Amino acid sequence: MIKNHKILPIDHNPQDILKLAAAEEALGFVRSHMLLGLGSGSTASLAVRLLAESLRSGDLTDIQCVPCSLEIENLAASLGIPLTTLEDHPILDLTIDGADEVDPHLNLIKGGGGALLREKIVAEASRREIIIVDESKLSPLLGTNRAVPVEITPFGWGTQKNYLTGLGARISLRINPDGSPFKTDQRNLILDCDFGTISDPVGLAGLLCCRTGIVAHGLFIDLASDVIVADKKGCRHLVRGDS
Secondary structure, three states, rough: OOOOOOOOOOOOOOHHHHHHHHHHHHHHHOOOOOOOEEEHHHHHHHHHHHHHHHEEEEEEEEOEEEOOOOHHHHHHHHHHOEEOOOOOOOOEEEEEOOOOOEOOOEEEOOOOOOOHHHHHHHHHHOOOOOEEHHHHEEOOOOOOOEEEEEEOOOOOOHHHHHHHHOOOEEEEEOEEEOOEEEEOOOEEEEEEEEEOOOOOHHHHHHHHHHHOOOEEEEOOOOOOOEEEEEEOEEEEEEEOOOO
16 A cells, blocks of 8 residues: 655545555556546545656656646646647546545445536546545445535525425535635535435436526436545455446
8 A cells, every 4th residue: 555655745644545546546547648537626636646747757648638627727737737628629538536425336426525517527528437435435325424415506596405405405505614605616506415315316316407506416327437446455446337
């Protein structure tokens, strides 16, 4: 297992080491000349830093990337990673991203960092979506440990809260440390919706998709092709459809 790697913060913890191990495993699927999606969040940002190292060393060449958030876009640009857009390249070879929760079918809850809309757009544009997590993100059912982020328009947001409450969710408006409402890159709000354990994520996703004013939701169904899970023993590679 990796220890004290130079891209980790000085005060890194054991979970950071697991995240880095998963990121390094996922980077092994990247080849020169690929079009990549760059996921958002702390785990995915480690993959971005590793990618930058590989480009600087010449191990990888001719890579172009679409970032899933403004934060990752700024990080990638600062590291010299070539960026592009889905308008120029509407189909990506591979995206590496993180997740907040993963069930045995490789369905996900994402959006803890607030980038769920762009993450889902990029995931749907990717031939392969590799999710990197540490073992703490695995759950028998989605909703066991995480609420579902739901991105909504600021206009009429109270009606969306009522609708989601009617579906059985306990709702909290996501707030910044200063007490102001959190805004996504698209300047929308996020309601974190605790449905409890979700026995029918496909059905719930359908109810969320059909509501005007809900821009995106954090249930990622049938989008992850692979999940790399790091634990103290090493990394496991889970593939959709494998038993």
